[in-house]
Every structure is written in structure tokens, then in C-alpha cells.
Amino acid sequence: MxxxxxxxxxxxxxxxxxxxxxxxxxxxxxxxxxxxxxxxxxxxxxxxxxxxxxxxxxxxxxxxxxxxxxxxxxxxxxxxxxxxxxxxxxxxxxxxxxxxxxxxxxxxxxxxxxxxxxxxxxxxxxxxxxxxxxxxxxxxxxxxxxxLRFTGPVRRSFAPLVRTYGTVPYADVDPTLPAGIVYVVMFGVMFGDAGHGALLLLAALLLYLGRPRRLAPLRRLWPFVAGAGLASALAGIAYGEFFGPTGVLPVLWLNPLAQPMRLLAAAVALGAVLLALAYGVGTVNRWREGGPANALYAASGIAGAALFLGLAVLVAGAYLGHADYALGGAALALTGLALAGSGLFTASAGGVGGAVQTGVQLFDVVVRIGSNVVSFARLAAFGLTHAALGEIVWHGTTGLADRGPGALLMAVLVFTVGNALAFALEALVAGVQALRLEFYELFSRVFETQGRPFRPxxxxxxxxxxxxxxxxxxxxxx
Structure with a gap:
């Protein structure tokens, strides 16, 4: 095949x-x-x-x-x-x-x-x-x-991501595997702690072994949980986090709380790359759905990709002080805007009403591009939240540890309960936020219609x- x-x-x-x-x-x-x-x-x-x-x-x-x-x-x-x-x-x-x-x-x-x-x-x-x-x-x-082809354990474990959003149109690319990989990467950035990631890997192992038995119906999800655990552990190693800033691991990349702006810039840059990939898949889907003209003029196809890349080059050129890059980006963005406007106007009723409708839709396209890029800042925001919770628990633990045997037992209790609460809360938040970014920022460009599932x-x-x-x-x- x-x-x-x-x-x-x-x-x-x-x-x-x-x-x-x-x-x-x-x-x-x-x-x-x-x-x-x-x-x-x-x-x-x-x-x-x-x-x-x-x-x-x-x-x-x-x-x-x-x-x-x-x-x-x-x-x-x-x-x-x-x-x-x-x-x-x-x-x-x-x-x-x-x-x-x-x-x-x-x-x-x-x-x-x-x-x-x-x-x-x-x-x-x-x-x-x-x-x-x-x-x-x-x-x-x-x-x-x-x-869809759910032939292996990894594809089967990622399948609920796409099914929850809808049915892939017959002509479109099957995004199951890349969507799952993107999800676990975003989850890991927000849930970056090597200790917590290790717990997720342990949970994946238990699911694989069918333990406990009442969770046996979820066994097929073990690769998904393992991927999230591995991504979290790698991000934790990069942050130097192991059940918080315990000093067990050195900081290999950055300390989230010490360098929040650098983490924020990296999150937005990652979001821009993911949006560019989504535009690429959307262009392929628009071509398969309606031919080259549909791919050229669609706001989620070549026109939208040109507008997005043009705005990115324009902003980067202006920030770095390169006027030639900024002008080139502006020209590319205007080209994409013109192509998208032609497609939107053709799909409208025409006349003055169609022109007004097209203008409003183009404004929405531009605003959405900006808001979608900025939306990926939540990767950094929730990564910072996770690190802050870990630091609070660790400071509480170390503050009690030197005050005698009774306080040492309290320190162990604070460390255990605090990490358990941080794990549960941040796993839920990171899972929901990664799903939101996948659906609203990425899938909205990959899909324009819904398919119909095959029901033999x-x-x-x-x-x-x-x-x-x-x-x-x-x-x-x-």
C-alpha cells in the first residue's frame, strides 16, 4: 500500500x-x-x-x-x-x-x-x-x-481525536496520525514535568497490561497516554522539572518561571509552524474537494496560506528592521487577500451586498489569523502554571523538612498530596486546552465540510x- x-x-x-x-x-x-x-x-x-x-x-x-x-x-x-x-x-x-x-x-x-x-x-x-x-x-x-484505516494500535488510539470533531470527508486527507502527534506535543509543552510524565508512562503500561480490570475497555488508548507521557517527560527534562524544581534534573533549555517571555515566544512560534502545516493540509483537501481553482481561492487554501505567510514575514521583517522583507511580506499578504476576496465574492450574491459581505469576511479572516497565532500563547501560559504549582509545592515541602521529625512527615504529605493535586488539575487543563487548539485553530483550516461515516x-x-x-x-x- x-x-x-x-x-x-x-x-x-x-x-x-x-x-x-x-x-x-x-x-x-x-x-x-x-x-x-x-x-x-x-x-x-x-x-x-x-x-x-x-x-x-x-x-x-x-x-x-x-x-x-x-x-x-x-x-x-x-x-x-x-x-x-x-x-x-x-x-x-x-x-x-x-x-x-x-x-x-x-x-x-x-x-x-x-x-x-x-x-x-x-x-x-x-x-x-x-x-x-x-x-x-x-x-x-x-x-x-x-x-478510515485504523490498522495499528497508534492510529486506533488517536482515532477519538478526529471522531470527536466529525467525520473526515471522503476526498480529504486522513489526519489521524499527525493530529495525534500534534496533540501530545502540545500537551507535553503545557504538562512539562519529567516526574509527572513518568506517571503517565506508568499509566500507559498499566493500560497495556489491562490493569485494573475495570479500565480494560480503555486498553486501546495506551499509545495515546504513552505519547502524552513521553512528551511531558521530554519537556520536563528541557525545563529541569522533576515533581517541581527539585534540582534532580538540570535545566537543559529554559526555566519557565525565570524566562517566561522566551517560553511565550517559543509557544507562539510553534503555533505559527502548526498553522502553516494546517494550511498545507487544507490546500491539499480543497484541491481534492473542488480542483485547483478551489484550492487557489479558498481562505483555507493557497489564498489563506499566502495571507498568513505574508503577514508572518511582514511582522518578522518589521521586528528585525529589514524593510525589504517587510515589503515582500506585505506584497504576499495583499496577493493572498486578493485571491481570498475573489473566491468569497464569487460565492456571494454579487453586487454591493456581495462586496460588503466579502469585506466583512476578509476582515474576519485577517482577525482570525492574528487571534489564532496568539491563541498558542496558552501553551506557555499553562506551562508556566504547571511550573508555578510545582514550585509552590516544593517550597512548602522544603520549608517543613528542616523542622523536626513531625514536620518531616508533614513535608512528605505536602509533597505527595500537592503533586497529586497538581497532576490531576494540570492534566485536565492541558488535555482540554490541547483539544481546543487542535479543533479551533488547526482543524478549522483542515476541514470545511463533514463527511458521512461508512456504516455497513x-x-x-x-x-x-x-x-x-x-x-x-x-x-x-x-
Whole structure:
């Protein structure tokens, strides 16, 4: 698999399930068991009436059950008498899809989507019953559903970041891996303490081992926690922080409390680099979504990138006293502004109203660039807060340690409880702030629209004969 394929959603193929009406049920059972075809749902009141299985399921009045399909057509009355809500639920889903089939003569067909690599294996499941899975051209104006590749533990652990924001459009780049890396880096800058980072690494190890058992459902997040712990530990080593300014580690880069302006400048510079990368990914996405013209004029594409870089060069040139750089940056910024304005005006209603709307939108674009860059100062602000809390705890500890055995025990208590509170508070704050920067400053440039998730129809199939012995079931009061 090429890098280009890994960096985008799974390629989808429009398909039609075609089978003789006599074997349509068997074909759909095999499709459900394969679980890799999303069948189009028909929003038609004529198909909304419940079928025989759905009506029997309603009469059971049981709590919701996971659907299961019978390999062979079952006796619905016997299923109802036996209280088999799972099998009735599976048959109800099957009825709904059979009702949506298009029929011509002795044949029936349904349309849907399937991962391109799964078309031939899925089609092979239908050949012995006379069914076929026919590739079709995608319908105009309709984007395929999105299925991302979560093939490794690292990608799977970073997946909630993107899913929480929304569904990646089918044409766009899959940002899961870089988004996760950026998140843990920003978290580490704000949570910079080698001791606290080591605790996160220990937590990641426990998650990997499945301990404690009640946290076993979170096991897949261990690479995410490990990445955050490693970034925090490295930042702590750079700051000379180990459970606060204990002197265990030397300062390799800067002391946050002694050099706050240097940390602030570094945070803003890091934010500028991340914004430039976001513009790059946004340009690629705009090109894939609407071609080169869309990428050129979009405020999150080349036009926005030119405006951003031009303003950055202008400010840097003015600060350093290089007039030629400042003029070059101004020219680049004006070019980007003109391109973005052309795109915005074209998308408006035109005329005076369109011009006013474009002016307001351009002003908003410029203000957002400035506010987004400055927003990354919070990396330094919360890094300073973490260091300040660590210093308060350490000063309280050292102030008690030399006052006798009783005070020494109090010092240990202050150190332990203080670090526990600082760890919990700063982990929460740094986690929320890193998420905010990811969503509002970066993803707002990477994405302009939302995609639709790929939802294949997947139901387990029971191949053994159905037992018709009645079983007790819990009724819910109507």
C-alpha cells in the first residue's frame, strides 16, 4: 500500500446487489454476514410499515436485543412463542431491506457502497445462488461514505481525536496520525514535568497490561497516554522539572518561571509552524474537494496560506528592521487577500451586498489569523502554571523538612498530596486546552465540510437449527 493510499480514507466502490427474487433472502443473509456493504436506505413512507417480523417483535415488548439472522427462513410464530427477540430483530432488518429492493421480472436489486478491495471477495459469496455484486459508477453530486484505516494500535488510539470533531470527508486527507502527534506535543509543552510524565508512562503500561480490570475497555488508548507521557517527560527534562524544581534534573533549555517571555515566544512560534502545516493540509483537501481553482481561492487554501505567510514575514521583517522583507511580506499578504476576496465574492450574491459581505469576511479572516497565532500563547501560559504549582509545592515541602521529625512527615504529605493535586488539575487543563487548539485553530483550516461515516450492514448469522422451546423474557410496561 502506497503512502498516498494510507493518507486518505479507504477507496469506496458503488455497487448493486443483484439476485433472483427467489434467492434474494439468501443473498442478503450472506451480505449481512460479510458485513462490508452499506445498503442504501429508502426514505419512502410506503416502506415504513413494519413487516411480519417487526410486528411480532413489537408484540414481545422486550428490551432491545442484538439482531441475529437465521441462515434459513424461520418460523416467525415459533420465534415469537420462544421469545427470540434477537432473531426477530434480524428478520425485521432483513424485511426492511427486501422491501427496498427494485424488482424487474424475476430479478431484484439493491444499491450501496463497498470498500473497493472487498468487492470481488464479497461477490464470490453470491455466485452459487445466482447473485452478483455489480460495480457501478458513483452517482453525481454524492460523495462516498468515509472509512478510515485504523490498522495499528497508534492510529486506533488517536482515532477519538478526529471522531470527536466529525467525520473526515471522503476526498480529504486522513489526519489521524499527525493530529495525534500534534496533540501530545502540545500537551507535553503545557504538562512539562519529567516526574509527572513518568506517571503517565506508568499509566500507559498499566493500560497495556489491562490493569485494573475495570479500565480494560480503555486498553486501546495506551499509545495515546504513552505519547502524552513521553512528551511531558521530554519537556520536563528541557525545563529541569522533576515533581517541581527539585534540582534532580538540570535545566537543559529554559526555566519557565525565570524566562517566561522566551517560553511565550517559543509557544507562539510553534503555533505559527502548526498553522502553516494546517494550511498545507487544507490546500491539499480543497484541491481534492473542488480542483485547483478551489484550492487557489479558498481562505483555507493557497489564498489563506499566502495571507498568513505574508503577514508572518511582514511582522518578522518589521521586528528585525529589514524593510525589504517587510515589503515582500506585505506584497504576499495583499496577493493572498486578493485571491481570498475573489473566491468569497464569487460565492456571494454579487453586487454591493456581495462586496460588503466579502469585506466583512476578509476582515474576519485577517482577525482570525492574528487571534489564532496568539491563541498558542496558552501553551506557555499553562506551562508556566504547571511550573508555578510545582514550585509552590516544593517550597512548602522544603520549608517543613528542616523542622523536626513531625514536620518531616508533614513535608512528605505536602509533597505527595500537592503533586497529586497538581497532576490531576494540570492534566485536565492541558488535555482540554490541547483539544481546543487542535479543533479551533488547526482543524478549522483542515476541514470545511463533514463527511458521512461508512456504516455497513452487519448481522451475525445462526447456521444451526432454531430451537423453538419457549424461553422466559422480561416485559417492559407500555
Amino acid at each position: 502506497s503512502r498516498a493510499e494510507v493518507a486518505r480514507p479507504v477507496r469506496m466502490q458503488r455497487v448493486a446487489i443483484v439476485a433472483p427474487q427467489a434467492t434474494l433472502r439468501d443473498a442478503l443473509v450472506r451480505i449481512a454476514e460479510a458485513g462490508n456493504v452499506e445498503i442504501d436506505r429508502i426514505d419512502d413512507p410506503a416502506h415504513a410499515a413494519p413487516g411480519p417480523a417487526a410486528r411480532r417483535l413489537q408484540r414481545l415488548r422486550t428490551q432491545s436485543a442484538d439482531a441475529v439472522l437465521c441462515a434459513a427462513p424461520p418460523d416467525l410464530d415459533a420465534l415469537e412463542q420462544a421469545g427470540r427477540a434477537d432473531l426477530l430483530a434480524g428478520e425485521a432488518q432483513l424485511e426492511e431491506r427486501i422491501a427496498g429492493a427494485v424488482r424487474r421480472g424475476t430479478m431484484a436489486a439493491l444499491a450501496g457502497w463497498c470498500p473497493a478491495a472487498e468487492v470481488h471477495p464479497t461477490a464470490a459469496r453470491l455466485t452459487d445462488i445466482g447473485g452478483v455484486l455489480v460495480p457501478l459508477p458513483p452517482p453525481g453530486g454524492t460523495d462516498p461514505p468515509t472509512l 450492514w452487519q448481522v451475525p448469522v445462526q447456521h444451526t437449527p432454531v430451537q423453538h422451546t419457549p424461553v422466559p423474557h422480561t416485559e417492559v410496561a407500555s
